[in-house]
Amino acid sequence: MPELPEVETVKRGLEEFIINETIRKVYLSELKLRFPWPKNFISEVVGKEIVSIKRRAKYIIISLNQGYSIIAHLGMSGSYKVLKKNAPQDYIRLKHDHLVIELDNFILVYNDPRRFGYIDLTNKEPEKHKFLSLLGPEPLSNSFNENDFAGSLLNKNKSIKNTLLDQSIVSGLGNIYVCEALFRSKINPKKNCSKLITSKGKPREKLILLVNKINEVIKEAIDAGGSTLRDFSSTDGKMGYFQTSFYVYDRENEKCLLDDCGGVIKRVVQSGRSTFFCSNCQK
């Protein structure tokens, strides 16, 4: 489900409700998510207060007092809901509710049909976490710039599509926004990433454009509240609407939306995942 803009939307939705609340009770389902539940998760978090919530790439970091942080990833189908406590029916367990955190005034519920999500607990700096430490720069940050990006492509030999899905090169992008950013940059997804840099690892024009278009599409999607496909919704139940702005994603056999193009959107499979692009515009 969720790429950077969707996770940012979820993070903003949670932030409104759960900061400064204390964890009173926790329920874990008997099924594990991607990995087994952290040892002693319940006893470690109960009684602690939520002091901040951040996003890094597609991860949500819920920091508690006493230096603890919950690190969470939504996988493909995860979602959070915040319910008002002591409402007539404050919580009725639904299918695929795997984590329920009762706070002072709210109940935070994590639902995940496919259970590809990930939840961990650490008492170290979240950035040092084994998965977070491997992440590349965030789009829209200073560390995501054409020179460093070009340098990270040195000695790489794979398609630009697969390169952009690699979270250690640039983090937070997924299948949708990679397809959209490549379209906006007029780059063919199958192009080898090495062709976008010089032999010395300096950025060529197209790579500079790509950096700008990645930032552009991510910013627009965040402003739209993310994309809503199938079951994704933000914590307040409102839907993001960026899916209405897709140029290529899930538009196989439809016309290219650029007026002067006349091409048709194609779907190909790269490393087992669908890529949508216009072969007429994207060279």
Place this chain on the structure above:
DNA sequence: ATCCCCACCTGGCCGC
């Protein structure tokens, strides 16, 4: 190293 492929899951949709 680097890259590719698989596995992990459920559910929705399409064609027969």
Place this chain on the structure above:
DNA sequence: TGCGGCCAGGTGGGGA
């Protein structure tokens, strides 16, 4: 209506 097959926003881990 049922059923098999295919597809889905991700990614760690293992093998080549």
